[in-house]
Amino acid sequence: MTDILVYALHHEGAINKNSLGAVSEGARLAGELGGACHALVLGARDALPDDLVATLGAYGAERVYRAEGPDGLAQPVVDAMARVMRAGGHGYALFGGGLLGFEIGAGLAARLDAGVCMEVTAVRVEDGALVAERPILQDSQVASVHYRSSVGVIIGRLNAFEASEQAGATAEIEDVEVEFEPHSLQATMVTRGEQRGADVNIEDADILVAGGRGLGKAEGFEQLEALAGALGGAVAATRAVVDAGWYAYAAQIGQTGKTVAPKLYLAAGISGAIQHKVGMQGSENIVAINKDANAPIFEFSDLGIVGDLNKIVPRLTEAVRARRA
């Protein structure tokens, strides 16, 4: 019997969707291991009311440990999870990814002398233990990672785990007192979640229209904004054009930007370099428009159009508007 503890991130009255996915994945895996899936939340007491916390039950958590502490910082959560796991004997800690998931997972691995695997895209049960699957070498191969420590830490890639909700189920809430390590309180949040530049959160968009060098100039983004508007989506950009100052850093996709997995990813003038691919390859439907028939993006797009985006995009925008009118 092995229990799994999942960290659930919250902000402004909602649980992060990657955390919900991790809770559902934790419940599925705990079921196969014959154990239970528990979740842990940490934040200001008034930001974590019973009704919000208990909803984690609908995603598969039997119990939620609720700790009071500073929001948005990793190290206090390491203290809380280490305390709960030592007392409860949990065999695995699971994270849905994201910046805090990486930081907490890594810190927890150090604290508990645990093996840690990050960017995990799938987890399977083998001989009563969890095996994490992790793409390596810029996703050219997938490694299987076995844990040889009493605790294993699994940090998912963003959007790797799907949330599944069973209406009505609720979790029991257990409040835990955590004595924080001195160093965990030496970082303090000054401002959190400040929005700059882009007013759309590209990680939550169902449809993204992304632009790269092939747009030719910053003004090329205007036609992408029009197309994104017609499709009801948001605009994203490659690193090259963000570096060139054509578009906001907040919209950057890829190895050094954000990882997204929308229902539709329409790439215009993007060659599809691996650094970009790792940020968007989880998208459900990938459409690429590029004038170079040999562009790598055509190797992993579902629909590829070899042609001049300046001709195609404006007419596509018109056609989409007409179709949706």
Added chain:
Amino acid sequence: MKICVLVKEVPDAAVEKRIDPGTGRLDRSGERNLNPFDTHAIEAAMQLKEGGALSVDEVVAVTMGPETAERALRKAISLGADRSVHLADPALAGSDVNGTGYALAKALEREQPDLVLLGQQSDDGECYTIGAVVADHLRMPSLTQVIKIDVADGGLRCERQAEYGYDTVQVSLPAVISVGDAINEPRYPSLKAIMGAKKKPLDKLSAADAGIEPDRVGFDHARAHCTEFAAPPAKGAGRIIEDEDTAATVEQIVAWLDERKLLA
């Protein structure tokens, strides 16, 4: 005060990386170079030193790796570090994230730094996490992916992109900060600095010198053990349209989107 910058030698960007099927570890033959992400950490250290708001006495480059890693240290020196520390021991080879972070923390303990800087990721391992492991061992506050550092209120005011937008976090020293590559544009080393790099002090440490417990490092003690390697699930080649008649092309795209209920 003292700033330690963690650096790593990685396969050159031009080298195709592969797993050695015999050992199950990264094939480290071929041209090697300083991890490009680390140059941003060195630059951040230099800007703090030159900025004058902190009194920085020295910048020390620290690495763990095989003999060849010395070249990465020389490169770090040419970019401005005053001296370097090379933790090199066959017993450390094949360490996982847990073991590597522990070993680096032991090497850093000897230096007693006021600030540890590192790059956001290594070009080969793609782990993003060493900073948080090192910080937990050193019992220091830690932030990763920092894109702006200001000296303020006796510590550092750091900015980064997090899950919900930009966060600004005040961190007191000593601390471990991993920087994103958007933080600065690293300088190029001068010829003089490259020539002078060989004359700067380089301390070599064995695992025993650093007080590293042998059963916590190396391939055989890796807590996370990579075994099988498989090709990723192949994705079938998609449909390709050559745009000859744009009106017809657009019609086909719209129909394709419609079939997948993306225009609802």
